[in-house]
Amino acid sequence: xxxxxxxxxxxxxxxxxxxxxxxxxxxxxxxxxxxxxxxxxxxxxxxxxxxxxxxxxxxxxxxxxxxxxxxxxxxxxxxxxxxxxxxxxxxxxxxxxxxxxxxxxxxxxxxxxxxxxxxxxxxxxxxxxxxxxxxxxxxxxxxxxxxxxxxxxxxxxxxxxxxxxxxxxxxxxxxxxxxxxxxxxxxxxxxxxxxxxxxxxxxxxxxxxxxxxxxxxxxxxxxxxxxxxxxxxxxxxxxxxxxxxxxxxxxxxxxx
Numbered sequence: 515x516x517x518x519x520x521x522x523x524x525x526x527x528x529x530x531x532x533x534x535x536x537x538x539x540x541x542x543x544x545x546x547x548x549x550x551x552x553x554x555x556x557x558x559x560x561x562x563x564x565x566x567x568x569x570x571x572x573x574x575x576x577x578x579x580x581x582x583x584x585x586x587x588x589x590x591x592x593x594x595x596x597x598x599x600x601x602x603x604x605x606x607x608x609x610x611x612x613x614x615x616x617x618x619x620x621x622x623x624x625x626x627x628x629x630x631x632x633x634x635x636x637x638x639x640x641x642x643x644x645x646x647x648x649x650x651x652x653x654x655x656x657x658x659x660x661x662x663x664x665x666x667x668x669x670x671x672x673x674x675x676x677x678x679x680x681x682x683x684x685x686x687x688x689x690x691x692x693x694x695x696x697x698x699x700x701x702x703x704x705x706x707x708x709x710x711x712x713x714x715x716x717x718x719x720x721x722x723x724x725x726x727x728x729x730x731x732x733x734x735x736x737x738x739x740x741x742x743x744x745x746x747x748x749x750x751x752x753x754x755x756x757x758x759x760x761x762x763x764x765x766x767x768x769x770x
Contacts, residue, residue: 531608534585538608541586545569546577550586550603557602559592606663609656644720651724658730665734672735673742681705684743697732703764710736711754712763718756728757733765740767 530541530550541547545567552558552566564574578601581587588604650657676687688710689700697716703709718728727733733750740748747770754764 530610532586532605533608534605536585539584539586539605543577545573546581549574549577549581553587553601553603554607557600559598559600561598563601607659609659640716640720643717648722658728661730662734662737665731665736666738667734668731669735669738670742673739676739677743685710688739698763708740708767710765710767712765713761715756715763718763721757723759724757726758727752727755727763729755729763729765732763736765736767744769746770 530547532539532541532550541550548567549563552563558566560571560574560578563578564571567574578587578589582589586603586605587601589599589601592598592600647657672691676684676691678684678687685700685702689702692698692700692712698712698714698719701711701713703711712729712732715729715732717732721728729752733752737748737750740750748767749770751766752763753766754760754762756763
């Protein structure tokens, strides 16, 4: 069961995208988006969903039935009371569509700077990644969940390459990997809490101002390798980012 307590969920104007074995589902009902936002943080029983949503039981029940019918969520019996059901996400969260499309980006200047440079192949791939991502964002498509999941898959494989029982050596190996693969320059800011800063970040440097963190792929890698290192789930929060107007990216890594 989740430990959510009286948290408010805004009924914002956005569309959530989920994938099931039967295909892609775009959820545009504010109430269903609200329910799914709660379930993304953990399993909840019916009464908890009713309390958090501040809606009638009949309304919540109708939406839960629809989400189950589409196989977006699932349910199981409460081990403490077999008469009750516990609900959970039963599909892959792909991202969201924002209704506002106000992102401005000067792609022509970015391409011009590349052409007038030494034409480093790595910069060209950065240009490709940058252009595709900005095009998606400008259409209101948030692919951060997909990038985060991809980063975690990479991190699980990468862990074997950087693992070391000595924490300092472990951080040093991560730093070397980031630098030798031109992902950026890693600097350890503190051990408690563990804060890692990345300068010249490959993932987000050059993106237009978004006002929110943009390093979902890197965050996924860090989550996977530190979860494997500690043997328990780790939370990675990006507090600074080039896409937020900062001069470096910063990640706080701690137990969930």
